[in-house]
Amino acid sequence: MKQAITGNAGPRVRSDIEVTLELTDSGGIELNIKSKVKSMYGKAIEEQCRFLLDYFGIVNARLSVNDSGALPFVIAARIEAAVKALTGTTKSFIPEMIPENIYGSSRDRYRFSRLYLPGNSPGMFLNAGLHSPDGVILDLEDSVAPDRKDEARILVRNALRAVNFYGAERMIRINQGERGLEDLEALIPHNVQLVLIPKCENGETVQTVDRKIREIKAGEGQNETVFLMPIIESAAGVEHAMEIATASGSVVAMAIGLEDYTADLGVQRTKEGKESLYARNRIVVAARAAGIQPIDSVFSDVGDMEGLLQNVLSSKAMGFDGMGCIHPRQIAVIREGFSPSPDEIEKAKKIVVAYHDALEKGLGVVALGTKMIDPPVVARAEKTITLAVRLGILPGNWIEEEKA
């Protein structure tokens, strides 16, 4: 008898469900429901199981579920994955798109922090957006075990529709190669706003992904641009940084992944990061040259917040515009680190005010005290101010307040 097991159960598992499905020849549907929330949702779970089996045309089967408080979108994904594993059906059960998930993104939005969410761990999805990352990455690549890739893809699709990510940019990290293109087919229609391309080594990979996305979007009659963020994780990738950054107009950022990069070089990754200095510089310069955002690698010691802050500050000093996070508690530290400091803001305010005064007085030269200020300095100060206002550190009408 063929059997499919999907999902997860166990003492530490929360908000997930393990589904064991066995197709039988006769006897109808035999259901066996074990659930932590049975007294409150037992009937709802049973109804959903029966509904889905019926939806997929399963008439005879033995279905056992071991539930740890999974929400309906998770239950649906797990059952669909089990049915697909046994029957190979191409039919899908697509949950309703909640209205909160219908919003757009933009090329130049900030991407200081993007939170990685392992694609097969639904418990981590629910509150991810509440921690206010700039983006959430539903990851299908390295955080998903090879034999769980299919079910993770279905789960991520359902999450993109049913989980409120509270305005975070909706990102996915696809697998490499052919599987990655299949990931796109399953997920792009569901308001994916940015795709991370892992272990990217050349412009052609970017173009293949971009082409595939455009094809899918056109097929769906959707016209938003899906942005791309290639991740450079090898020596070859670093050497082709410029080619990758400019491979498509959809590329808005380029990230570096240091675990794989240092492995590729055959060196240890250190906290100081001397071994990756060249690569990081190269990424920053290429990204700036291409007019896209350079994004730094994740900091993997989730217990070391001081170390993280130092890392963020050195990233910022090198020219990076953001960093990946693997734990929600890293988000605030990263945002704070990349935000302009009170000193920077004060300086910027003075420069911008001096600039405005000069304009008003029709002076050709901007001066602060006895010091002349060059146009790039003004431009940088304005950038700092814009950032401070957008982050809510400065009020939009600060200049009036300043003058009053």
Next chain:
Amino acid sequence: MKLLENAAGRMVPDEINGKEAVPFKGVGKHRPTGRKYAPPIATCIDYPEDNNKVVGSLKEALVRCGLKDGMTVSTHHHLRDGDLVSNQIFAIASEMGVKDLVWLPSASFPCNDPVIQYLEDGTVNRIEGSMNGPLGMFVSEGRMKGMAVLRSHGGRVQAIQDGDVKIDIAVLAAPASDSFGNARGTGGPSATGVIGYAKPDYLYADKVIVVTDNLVDLPCFPMEVEGNYVDYVVVVDKIGIPEKIVSGTTQITKSPDRLLIAELTALFLEKSGLLRNGATMQAGAGGTSLAIAVFVHQMLKKKGWKLSFGFGGSTRYMVEMLEEGQMGYILDAQAFDLDSVKSIEKNLNHIPYPVFNAYNYHSKGNLTTMMDIMILGATEIDTGFNGNVVTHSDGLLLHGIGGWQNCLHARNVIIPVPLFRDRIPVIVDRVTTLCGPGELIDVIITERGIAINPGRQDLIDSVRGKGLPLVTIGELRETAEKICGKPEKAAFDERVVAAIKWVDGTVIDAVRKVRK
């Protein structure tokens, strides 16, 4: 027994274990008259002239106290999950063939689960106190002979003082005692820091037994139990398992979601102005509360402020505030960790302060009405801000009331809770069991928004326009249901298995047997 509708709209029994019961009349409406209950007159000539009250064993002490069928035996819970004394009482009683005892603990713990066998064999008729885990399950399934009575810590004092409960024998485990029965919570291998929960017991019980594993020379000073109330002293090898009495260290939560709630709570305290120089505060020992204490401590340091006092359950996070100058005093009803126990021993500003003095309805004043900031938990809150702390949404009795009801009388009651746990909504239409009326609950803080009781317009005004995610309690409930789906209501049989007392001794709700 009839069921009557009380002032909160709940159907409650008019009789509990054969005694008349008064339905809840509303907050501050019940005013008992008459005189307090008093124990029988004792005469010092009946006690040994050398004042050595030590007897050979707990059994001997119980026998000398006249242990017999139907008696009420009380214990305190300062040994928490490391209690090696309480279960012994019932083992002895069972061996003696005594039946139908009433156990009046100030709280019970998983280590008390063996009492189930004495409930089953008829030694114990019922428990009047908190019931957790398997004991709660036992009661919920209708397997306990008598009706359980759940009281708050203050409600227990009230019931003892006004004679609703008459303690025949109080068995008080003490980390240190002298032969006269002067006892305290510090010192010895089983130190608990304080033993304040024993106060009503030794003052009001007919007979008092002190059990210690640390007999010290007279006088055992500073004594929390005064020997002139004590009948017998029993010396045993061990009264408790130290690592289960107090946590080595209490730990703040590591859950990012709970930390988020804690952060939001601290932010609320700051923006509302509730946190200020000289404020008073109480927070529990749960992981989220501890995290709130840490965030509050950081804010106090940054602003150079000092809380005038904090009310314990104390933890190392409160001790840190005391030692670093952000808290003037700790008034302490129980010490939750080793740092707190040590602090009580060495710091004069860390003061044992029994709930007897703090929470009691029959006291001439109530400490909690002086508390500016009160952080509490709940298993359920409903859209009327009513709270449940004793049952889960499935109807099973799984927690005690603790000091929760008493603490509701604070100036600002703030309950940080997740909107749902696994799939189970915490914010609901109507609480499964009513433990605290909504008029006393001011702010609910969840990861998905802060709801302020509409009765607290002053609080609403204090935070409006300050960037906090304010929502209505109705919106929270809707969000929970939208995410989790509509839960089925728990199904109950008619039989009442437990009565929930309000702080004044009236019955605020009843818990029914769960339907299988």
